[in-house]
Amino acid sequence: MIGRIRGTLIEKRAPEILVDCAGVGYEVLVPMTTLYQLPEVGAETTLLTHHVVREDAQQLFGFIDHSSRALFRDLIKVNGVGPKLALTVLSGVDVGEFVALVLAGDAASLVKLPGVGKKTAERLVIEMRDKLKDYEPAAGASTAMPAALKVDAASEAEEALIALGYKPQEAARAIAAVDGDGLVVEDLIRQALKAMISK
Known part of the structure; x- marks a missing residue:
């Protein structure tokens, strides 16, 4: 596999360079x-x-x-995220900003990236959280969950429980019974399900 290239930058035509x-x-x-x-074009780059x-193509992605x-x-290890979408995500936010969004559970901001729908954004938040421990969030970005997001997390958790087959009233009661301070959607759902199952 090709892990690094060094050479003269010949062309820049986003998102491809030569x-x-x-x-x-090398098209990258x-x-x-x-x-x-x-x-600038004509300079050496690494x-x-x-x-x-x-099966149908070989592509080289550069960073x-x-x-x-x-x-x-x-x-690209996240279900439903291929190289093209991963490239789009990294084009919309840098590493530190992405880490801060995921740690804050901010799926709503991730949805604003082209090609990222609500389900994909939620999947990114859930599946990437544990993988991001070695990354640094953007300087000055707060990883504490803002109050507006807590409300959104509660309503999203309710919707998820309804999608699982619970009645709206049951879902609302279950989420309200959980001490949701600082919890993200998946933790709210997990605790609500545990509480309902243990009853």
Whole structure:
């Protein structure tokens, strides 16, 4: 696999760049956060890469630093997130901002990224939370859950319980019975289900 390339930057046409490495031109797909940090065309550049081999294509994805590549690799492990969507996510927010959004349970902000629907955003928050312990949130970003998000978390948890087959009144009572201070949607659901099952 190709893990790193160094060469002359020949073209920049978002999201693709062309890097000449000893006479071979590599087409590399890069997130906008990497594109902004690249030198001018004609200058030498070094990129960390992730090589995707599929039945119908081979694609090379490039990143300016280790944390961007590591997050890309974690993102494509999430069910329903392929390389294209992972690239879109990393184009819309940098690593620190993404970490802060996930740790805050802010699925609503993730939905604003192109191609990220409500279910995908919720899946990202749930599946990525444990994987982000080694990443740094954006400087100054609070990982404490704002009051507005707590209300949203409670209503989302209620909707999830209703989708599981509980009556709206049961779902509302179960969520209200949980001490939801600082809890994210999945924790609210988990505690509410435990409380209902133990009754």
